[in-house]
Amino acid sequence: AQTVTQSQPEMSVQEAETVTLSCTYDTSESDYYLFWYKQPPSRQMILVIRQEAYKQQNATENRFSVNFQKAAKSFSLKISDSQLGDAAMYFCAYRSASGGSNYKLTFGKGTLLTVNP
């Protein structure tokens, strides 16, 4: 079974600075998808960014980018120019590309990001 590990339970960053959240995963599959979700205090889960394993290019969404290292099974999230609104719990998730019950996402335990003014 796939596992997702977020080794940093909490992180903090100064406003306007850059922070990187770590995520590693364990899988024997070659084709899969990786995601970062943000959960602000409202507790609404919001998709931040998606990476397809077959794509070598790292995904970017405005101030959010990933460093996808397939061989190392690493998928870190970089937040540039951090804003107060970035403060949230961040979850890394994995999904197999195969069908059937593998539609499910496997989540890490989350990293709580604090942004200091």
Next chain:
Amino acid sequence: SQTIHQWPATLVQPVGSPLSLECTVEGTSNPNLYWYRQAAGRGLQLLFYSVGIGQISSEVPQNLSASRPQDRQFILSSKKLLLSDSGFYLCAWNTMNREEHYGYTFGSGTRLTVV
């Protein structure tokens, strides 16, 4: 466009009372549907998932059950709530039809407090 509705947003129920949480999806057909619970603002625990009408898979044995009476409707139920059922419940959907929906889209959640 696709939307997901989850209600109620907040619920306070006495121990031993029944529970019914509802989730509906609009703008897509044959979605995969999921119920998660999140305790103490931490990790997500998958409770049930469904890949079609009447098809329910349970991830953990517990006091809860799920049903999918219609293609885009997913219901989480309990006959008698326990204190340990308190938590934040999230409904989600995804699909294999379009890559942008391979990940989950979540509902806004239900905060359940059992007293």
